[in-house]
Amino acid sequence: MTPSDPADKDVLARVATATNLREGAEGVATFLRAVKREGPAALNQIARAARLPVPVASALRRELETEGLLTRRGGVGLSEAGGRFVAETLGLGDALAPHCEACGGTGLAGPDARLVDRLSALLANAPKVDVTLDQAPCTAATALRRALLMLETGALEGRRILVLGDDDSVSLALCLVAEAAGLPPLPAPITVLEVDADWAAYLEAAAGEIGADLRVIRHDLREPLPADLRQAFDVIETDPPYTLEGARLFLARAAQALVPDTGTLGFLSFGAQAPAWQARLLAAVAEAGFAVTGLYPGFNRYQGAGLLGSTGQMLTLAGTGAADRPAGEDQTEAETSTPDAEARYAGPLYTFDVNPRARRYRCAGCGVVHSLGEDGVPATIEALKAGGCPACGATLFKRQSGDRG
Amino acid sequence: MTPSDPADKDVLARVATATNLREGAEGVATFLRAVKREGPAALNQIARAARLPVPVASALRRELETEGLLTRRGGVGLSEAGGRFVAETLGLGDALAPHCEACGGTGLAGPDARLVDRLSALLANAPKVDVTLDQAPCTAATALRRALLMLETGALEGRRILVLGDDDSVSLALCLVAEAAGLPPLPAPITVLEVDADWAAYLEAAAGEIGADLRVIRHDLREPLPADLRQAFDVIETDPPYTLEGARLFLARAAQALVPDTGTLGFLSFGAQAPAWQARLLAAVAEAGFAVTGLYPGFNRYQGAGLLGSTGQMLTLAGTGAADRPAGEDQTEAETSTPDAEARYAGPLYTFDVNPRARRYRCAGCGVVHSLGEDGVPATIEALKAGGCPACGATLFKRQSGDRG
Known part of the structure; x- marks a missing residue:
């Protein structure tokens, strides 16, 4: 096939249509920008830079090869025509990305290697993941970075913390960071709700190994929150199934677990989303009574790459406190799909359901x-x-x- | 007055009430955490760390001094009772904040000193600010950091960029960064809409001085967008008046200026907000057709400190593209306060109006x-x-x- 005319911007729309890309033509341009900056490089690396799941990046590569813009020399790279296209049509220069090298763009120092080693040793004993539960553990460095972010934002010291689902072992990372930072004892043990019996047993054993005070409760979040956990926490952390239903359900349970004051804190990890889907996720966050106070697009990395996306975003949340709404503001009308606090949720939840x-x-x-x-x-x-x-x-x-x- | 009982957490609620603090008791705890981490230090520094406006921080200091928790030795610092309170009641340790020192927590390298010097030289010729227009210029480093963020996220190279109100001189920062990065010429000159005649003249003169191609249009954003600017841009940047009305109006005009595709990009700077107000700001962003894709709480610093807050948040936005909503999703019903695209907006706008x-x-x-x-x-x-x-x-x-x- 003849290489595309470099002046022909329609190729972006054509490739977006052929790959059914949610991000549209702009997503194809983003992918090419990643190839220009990172390439030639492995597909995984390009996918991470473009914040696209690997299978989507793979489909894009195939189409762009067909269009004559990419080659496979030394990984994913621009062809000669591709180089002309990104320079002349997309107007890309040779500027390096002004990413902070020291922190990888997260704004957080560390975690130091000793902590990563300690957590990695614990993770080695984790059970095999159950993909039907959308389990997809993050890396040790990511779990620790979450714990450091919580320390940095005042969500660890002196806090009662609930982790809703913990295939990421964030509870263990929090214990390690609290110990390394020499914090006074927390007012209550970090509490984990975990549906998977094997995973719950692993977390308990690992906590015992490092002498940490962890409370692990086997609980399916489709069920209403146990009475003794309601309005009992200052901080929640969760990395729910990456479905809108998953975000809604976990955040609804989380909101119930928090004391009803303004300024309670939440930490929500979620896969990268195309703009219209991102808008729906943010609407679900608002519906649950949270305001987004920070959003870090490439914060999370996961063990293996693959289905659920190679990187994920971290959202920091603040409870808006029902009693503290600005004057004249009506409570947002809940959508009918909002889970009922007192009932079992019987709708679709995991990726496979949805x-x-x-x-x-x-x-x-x-x-x-x-x-x-x-x-x-x-x-x-x-x-x-x-x-x-x-x-x-x-x-x-x-x-x-x-x-x- | 007797120092507060260190075990008495009610002091937080008492001080929040006395200072009418939007952030509630949690905001008082945040302030004390900042004093613990940064103090003894100047009030400005504490205010910045706690992300509170200086007058609010000043009121908090007075009340906490009255409660016996703070002293003025060497700036704002904890008294002996205050030290016991934050350790025993708030559970704060001596851990350093795990902030990346290299980038100040922004995740972005630079800007390098040469660029800061060049922009500072231009800023020296800026007219006196008009506070009735909520003018509050950011620092040269902040303007450049915005330009670098835009470069990093693919919003500079090959883009048609509109800046809505530019008392921050971001248009000049973009020109300097584009030149320093050796970018090919942009497809259209960076365009600025500016209501203030003196400021518009200054931007034009400064652009001439550095040989940059800048198009400055005097325009009051209360008026409908000129026809030739509609659906004509890929990227918008704005730091609107810090009122909900200001955010709504500027974003409504911005949405009109963008091409209707998914994946257009926006950069919105705004003052730090208490959670319930943050929720309203985010609702306004969603209403205007944008999804928040990044949110960096302490990104912006302003010349002088003062009324409008010592630091401000940066939100990166993506247009959701009207045609690209997920199936079954209805268009959000616009609030009656959403500005009419075809009419002059005659409601309150600036802080002083609101x-x-x-x-x-x-x-x-x-x-x-x-x-x-x-x-x-x-x-x-x-x-x-x-x-x-x-x-x-x-x-x-x-x-x-x-x-x-």
Whole structure:
């Protein structure tokens, strides 16, 4: 195929359409900017820089190769035509990104290597992740950076802290940081609500190992919050399933756990979102009674890359305090989808519930597309591989491109 | 007065009530945490660390001195009782804040000293600020940091950029950064809408001095956007009056100036807000069709400190693109206060319009309280001082404590 005309900006819209990209033509430009700055480089690195999930980045690469703008020499790189396109049509220069090298752009120093080593040793004993629960542990450095952010913003010292779901081991990171910082004892043990029995047992064992006072409660957040946990905390931390329903449910339970004063604090991690989806996430945050006070786009990194996005955003929240609304302000009318505080939530929650398309795999042997968890197909790709393709027995599968959890 | 009982957490609520603090008891704790970390230190420094306006911090200091928790030895510092209180009741340790020293917590390297010097030389020729227009220029370093953030997020190279109101000289900072980064020419000159004739003339002269291609248009944003500026830009930057009305009006005009695609970019600077007010600001952002993609609480610093707050937040925005909403999502119903795109906006706009209390001064001679701009009192404190107290002729005035713009 002939390389695209460098003056032809339509290629951006064409590629966006071909890959069904939520970010639109602008997202394609962002991807090319990342290649210009980082490339030639591995696809993972480009995906992280562009804040796109790896499968989406992979689909973009294929289309842009077809358009003649990218080559595979030494990783993902610009072709000659691609170089002309980004210079002449996108107007990109050779400027280095003015990212702070010392902190990787997070604005936070550390975590120091000794802490990373200690937490990594604990993480080594974590159970295998259960992808049907959207478990996707962050790196040790990320868990510690969250704990440092909480220390920095006054959310650790003297606080009663609740962690809602902790496949990220943030509770352990908080204990390590509190110890390293020589803090006085907290007014209450850090409390973790965790649905997964294996994970809860691991957290308890790890806390015992470092002599930390951790309270781990097995609890499914679809169930109403236990009475003794209501209005009992100053600070919440959560990295919920990356569905709008997940954010709504976890934040609704979190709001119930906090004392009703203004100025309670929240820490919400979530996958990078295209603008219109980001707007919905922020609306859910506001509905739950929180104001966003900080938002750090590339704050979180996860073990492995993949389905749920290679980096994720961190939002710091402040409870607005029902009694403290500005005069004349009506309470925002809750959407009907807001979880009921007193009832079990029975709606969709995990990626798999919300978007079954995100779990479609094509068999490399016979080409049949299987939807995990449907029509007798196992619920996880690991189980599908172990059992082989139900149609032909092959064990190699390819995730359907462009899908996103 | 007897020092407060260190175990008595009620002192926080008492001081919050006495100072009418929007942030509530939690805001008092934040202030004490700042004193613990930074003190003894000048009030300005404590105010910046606590993200509170200086007059508010001043009122807090007075009350906390009365409570026996603060002393004035060497600036604002904890008394012995205060030290016990923050350790025993608030549970604060001696941990240093894990702030990145290299970038001051912004995550951005630079700006380098040569650029700061060049911009400072231009700023030296800026006209006197007009406080009735809420003019409050940021520092040269802040203006450059905004330009670097725009470069970093792909909002400078190859972009058509509109600056709505530019008492911060961000347009000049963008020109300097583009030159320093060796960027190819932009597709259109950076365009500035500025209501103040003197300021517009200064920006034009400064651009001429550095040989930059700047288009400065005198325009009052209360008026509808000129037709040739509609749907003509990829990126907007603004630091509007710090009233909800100011944010709404400037963002409504900004949304009109942007092309209607998803992924257009916005940069909004605004004063630090208490949680419930922050929630209203974010609702205004969403209403205007933007999703917040980054929020950096202490990003902006201003020349002088004072009325409008010592530091300010930077919000990065992405246009959600009307055509790109998730399926089933209705357009948010606009509040009646949303400015009409085709009509002149005739409502309150500047701090002075919205909150006349923010401009009340007590004469040190006779004790009479004057409201600037009312009953024949001049509109600015400078003019009031120059003419003397209308009642007794004295020229020393004290701003009413706890007021906030």
